[in-house]
Amino acid sequence: MADPRLPSPPAPPAPARRARRAFGILLGLLAVTFVLSPVVGSVPTPPGDLVFFLVRALEGSPVGPGGCPVPVYAGGANVPCLVVERVLLDSRLPEMFLAALVGAALALAGATLQGIFRNPLGDPYLLGVSSGAALGASALFLLGVGAALGSIYLPALAFLGAMGTAALVLLAARSPRTSTETLLLTGVALSSFFGALIALFISLRPQSALLPLTFWILGSFGGATWPQVELVLGGTLLAGTLLALHGRDLNVLQLGEETARGLGLSPPAIQRRLLLLASLVTAVAVAFNGIIGFVGLISPHVVRRLQGPDYRALLPLSALFGAIFLVLADDLAESLLGGGSLLPVGVVTSFAGAPFFLYVLYRRRRGLR
Amino acid sequence: MSGSEQAAPLEFQGVSVDLGGRPILREISFALRPGEVLALVGPNGSGKTTLLRTAQGLVRARSGSVRLFQRPVGNWSFRERARQVAWVPQGEEPYENFTVEEFVALGRYPSLGPFLPEGKADREAVEAALREADLETLREAGILSISSGERQRALYARALAQGAPLLLLDEPTSHLDMAHQLEVFEQLDRFVSRGPAFAAMISVHDLNLACRFADRMAWICRGRLVALGTPEETATRERIREVFGVEMEVELRGGKTVVLPPSAWADPPPPDPGALRVHLVAGGGSGEGILRTLLAHGYQVTGAPVHVLDSDEDAFRHGNVSAPVVAPFAPLTERSREQHQRLLQAAETIVVAPLVVGPGNLANLVDLRGFVPKVPTFLVGGPPGPAGRDFANGQGEEAYQELVRRGAVEVPGTAGLIPLLSASANARGRASSAVPAGQGEAPPAS
Numbered sequence: 001m002a003d004p005r006l007p008s009p010p011a012p013p014a015p016a017r018r019a020r021r022a023f024g025i026l027l028g029l030l031a032v033t034f035v036l037s038p039v040v041g042s043v044p045t046p047p048g049d050l051v052f053f054l055v056r057a058l059e060g061s062p063v064g065p066g067g068c069p070v071p072v073y074a075g076g077a078n079v080p081c082l083v084v085e086r087v088l089l090d091s092r093l094p095e096m097f098l099a100a101l102v103g104a105a106l107a108l109a110g111a112t113l114q115g116i117f118r119n120p121l122g123d124p125y126l127l128g129v130s131s132g133a134a135l136g137a138s139a140l141f142l143l144g145v146g147a148a149l150g151s152i153y154l155p156a157l158a159f160l161g162a163m164g165t166a167a168l169v170l171l172a173a174r175s176p177r178t179s180t181e182t183l184l185l186t187g188v189a190l191s192s193f194f195g196a197l198i199a200l201f202i203s204l205r206p207q208s209a210l211l212p213l214t215f216w217i218l219g220s221f222g223g224a225t226w227p228q229v230e231l232v233l234g235g236t237l238l239a240g241t242l243l244a245l246h247g248r249d250l251n252v253l254q255l256g257e258e259t260a261r262g263l264g265l266s267p268p269a270i271q272r273r274l275l276l277l278a279s280l281v282t283a284v285a286v287a288f289n290g291i292i293g294f295v296g297l298i299s300p301h302v303v304r305r306l307q308g309p310d311y312r313a314l315l316p317l318s319a320l321f322g323a324i325f326l327v328l329a330d331d332l333a334e335s336l337l338g339g340g341s342l343l344p345v346g347v348v349t350s351f352a353g354a355p356f357f358l359y360v361l362y363r364r365r366r367g368l369r
Numbered sequence: 370m371s372g373s374e375q376a377a378p379l380e381f382q383g384v385s386v387d388l389g390g391r392p393i394l395r396e397i398s399f400a401l402r403p404g405e406v407l408a409l410v411g412p413n414g415s416g417k418t419t420l421l422r423t424a425q426g427l428v429r430a431r432s433g434s435v436r437l438f439q440r441p442v443g444n445w446s447f448r449e450r451a452r453q454v455a456w457v458p459q460g461e462e463p464y465e466n467f468t469v470e471e472f473v474a475l476g477r478y479p480s481l482g483p484f485l486p487e488g489k490a491d492r493e494a495v496e497a498a499l500r501e502a503d504l505e506t507l508r509e510a511g512i513l514s515i516s517s518g519e520r521q522r523a524l525y526a527r528a529l530a531q532g533a534p535l536l537l538l539d540e541p542t543s544h545l546d547m548a549h550q551l552e553v554f555e556q557l558d559r560f561v562s563r564g565p566a567f568a569a570m571i572s573v574h575d576l577n578l579a580c581r582f583a584d585r586m587a588w589i590c591r592g593r594l595v596a597l598g599t600p601e602e603t604a605t606r607e608r609i610r611e612v613f614g615v616e617m618e619v620e621l622r623g624g625k626t627v628v629l630p631p632s633a634w635a636d637p638p639p640p641d642p643g644a645l646r647v648h649l650v651a652g653g654g655s656g657e658g659i660l661r662t663l664l665a666h667g668y669q670v671t672g673a674p675v676h677v678l679d680s681d682e683d684a685f686r687h688g689n690v691s692a693p694v695v696a697p698f699a700p701l702t703e704r705s706r707e708q709h710q711r712l713l714q715a716a717e718t719i720v721v722a723p724l725v726v727g728p729g730n731l732a733n734l735v736d737l738r739g740f741v742p743k744v745p746t747f748l749v750g751g752p753p754g755p756a757g758r759d760f761a762n763g764q765g766e767e768a769y770q771e772l773v774r775r776g777a778v779e780v781p782g783t784a785g786l787i788p789l790l791s792a793s794a795n796a797r798g799r800a801s802s803a804v805p806a807g808q809g810e811a812p813p814a815s
Contacts, residue, residue, distance in 0.1 A: 118464040249483045251475055254465040258458050261427055263531070264451030264479040309465030 019313035022306065026320040030100065033327050037096050040335040043087040053085050095224040098232060098288065099330040099345070100323035102221075103295050105236040105285035107322025108243055110296025111303075111315055112278040115250035116271050117180045123297040124282040127183075127275075128165045128190030133286040134217055135194040136161025141213040142201040154216070155228075155287035162286060165190055166279030170272060180271075219292035219346030221330055228288045235284030239277050240319060246274055247312030254309065292346045294353035295322050295329075301357065325349070376439050377401055378535045378568045379424055384433035386416075386423050393419045395592045396433070401535075403565050406557050408579035409572040411589030412613050417572035418459065420589065421537045424570065425454045437535075451479030455528035459539040463512055469523050470508040473498055476530030494530050501556065502526035518549045525556060536560060536569040543574060550575065554582035576617075580604050580626040588612050600626045641667045645794040648716035648744075649690070650733050651675065653725030653758070657684040659749060659783050663720070664688055666787060671712045673733045674705040681722075701732045709733070713740050718793050720786065721772070723750025725758045726765025734768035742776030745793045749780050 038045040045053075106124060114122030124130045136157035172186050202213070215222070249270050252260045257267045286292075299322040303314055326345070329352060333343040377400040386394040394416045401407055409417045422428045423435055426442040435442040438453055445453070455476070463472065476498065477491045499505050502522040507515060512523060521541055528536055536557070542550040561567045573579050579586050580600035588596040588603060590612040596603045604626045609617045618629040647663055649656055650673040657680060663670050672692025675682040676699070685692045691712070693705035701709075713719070719737060726734065737746065752773075753759040754766030773779065780786050 245484055248475075248478060248481070251465075251467075251471075252478050254467070255463050255475065256458075256461055258427065259456070259461055261447065262425065262451060262454075262456035262458065263475065264446075264448035266447055304465075308471070309467055310471055 030324050033324050037331050038092055040331045041092050043084055045088050053088055094226050094229050095221045097229045098224040099221050099326045101232045101236050102285045103322035103326025104319035105281045106296040107299035107318040108240050109278045109282040111300035111318040112274055114300055116274050127169050127187035129162050129279050129282045130291045131191040131194035132165025133158040133162035137216055138198045138201045159283045159287045162283030216290040218344035219290040220344045232284055239281035243277050244315050250311035294349045298353050298357045380436040382434045384430045387431050393592055397594050399597055401568050404561050405568055405584040406561055407570045408583035408586045410579050415589045416592045417589055418539050421539050448479045453533050454535045455531040455533040457524050457528045457538040457541055466511040466513040468509050469504055472512045472523055473526045473530050476527035498526040498529035517544045534566045538571040540572050576628040644668050646717045648719045651681040651722040651724050652730045654680040655722040655724040656681045659722050660684050660688050662783055674701050674709055700729050709736055719744050719746040721748045726753045727760040731761045731764055741772050746777035747780045748777050
């Protein structure tokens, strides 16, 4: 719609203003999600208590063995205050942070891949990067180190698997004759191949050893720790910042190679750089938590429908949306089965994500008239 | 034009290009002049697009040199080059549904690069481009949701927003209706008149648009530049035959070259010697359509006197219709009126076109009086008075009404004429052979 109130040149274009507003709204939603999320979980914590524990922790005076000085903790009188504090600070909070970061990372990767390949199916899965990570992880289980689920080996091998796959794809992309279609199909072929290898590994191991692997492959934030959060935060921030700087490049890529060249952008060089960054951010996201589907695919689509395709806004907004989406999905995973049983969050994302995605997909497109 | 001092924005010297091992361009040499619109014309696959792409370094030449503003095209960085040349490719389909404004703003990429924020100058450039392409009301519409004509304008606006002095366009008119085609060339006209450094090269299929608007035309045939010059110099019948392999008619109208498809005039079907003889009274360009119809139906046609410069005179000449011709703007001469009488005596049917009646040709109507109703007479298109075609102080209307009184039949349009003529032919036994008695004016030809 033409807005007659628009004063001409000096005002920033309406989409830019809308993007800023959307950014504010999503940031607020993320904050609300964070405050409300501790209410669910094995040790439910209302927002008031969360604030209390956080303040104490930041002051450097945790509650300690002496018990709670204030009558907090309304959730269940039988849980000692100290336990609540430890669960919240050492388990629930890192889990939430990790979920948010991984959601943001996957959404960034998805948005970038959709932009590079000019393909709506762009997703970390698509390039085989996720499958590569899964292959690395399952190799570890095959070697019998599965018990050490929390150890550094699992993320390390998953990361290696992801980056190794990314390197293969990048190698394919180096040849100037490789079209984007060929690249996509390369990723699909690698995914299938790795899937078969994983199935082979699984059939070689006794059932009992496989539960942790199954959980990892389906995606879970169960064992999140603060050092993991720091690592993922570092990787996501680094790759995310670099990606966000390429928003305009991604926009120009949407016009096709010929036009991009005409406008002074060299598509192969930019595509390779973006592909590397997307692989990095995917590897970081899957290393600790396994494969979580749908976030990378749907976040950019939802944002695009609501806000338009400008990648300068699409990248940060998708990251925020992915963060919110995954924190909420993790909340659901924590609470759905009840009684302390955990549902892999990957199951929830797909359960909630697919119908939601279909709904968004079939709604009227923005700007259509 | 101060072309000699101004450097050529673009210069090809002996440029040959191969694509996939196939020679596409061969030994192309020319220089684009500052301030000109150069039209590339040639059949499909002749190499026009490749030439445009070579001009901006999207395709590398096998041999020869391409210079952009005096510098070899390969020596420019991508972004520097994009500040000098704006490119409107053919059939671009963006993947994302950007708003028109966002789409046009992407033209600022060469100036901003990936990182610089858009400044005031950028927004002004985008606004100016939107205004020039008349897209201000569509700025919020999705680029994939608007019509192809509007998208073509958006492509043009994006190229304008680039701010480059050299504009290369690849068949921007091919999907547009006539009004929008004209608009493209009018915009180009405005573009190159911005300053001495501005120039444009456009590939186009419509020779008439090229002749009308381009300063020069480059004729490309099978990868070679076969001619380069003004439309008047180069757009000849022979050249069109050489380059496109078709026969076209080339005429000068108002000092501009026009190219016409070989019309019915060029080769009218030979009239059937046994067909009905129809005498056509026309004037002021009123007879052309009727004449085509008559010829298409195979009637033998004669014509009433016409003036030189009247397009009906053209029509009669092209249609091999024998009709007396008189000097422009003069009244009919006695001689022409006598000739008219002779033609009328041979006529089996008279058709009066919705002609413009003036003092010059009033006699054409008056002279019919002796033949109505002996010869069946059809008046097409109503009386001249109410239609504003009477410039003879009401005498035209009077002459027309006199014919009606004498039994001439009024026919609203050409479509209704043909059945009446067939009936008339049948009555004359033209389809069979018997000539009925009583309708005695039939000449002894049968």
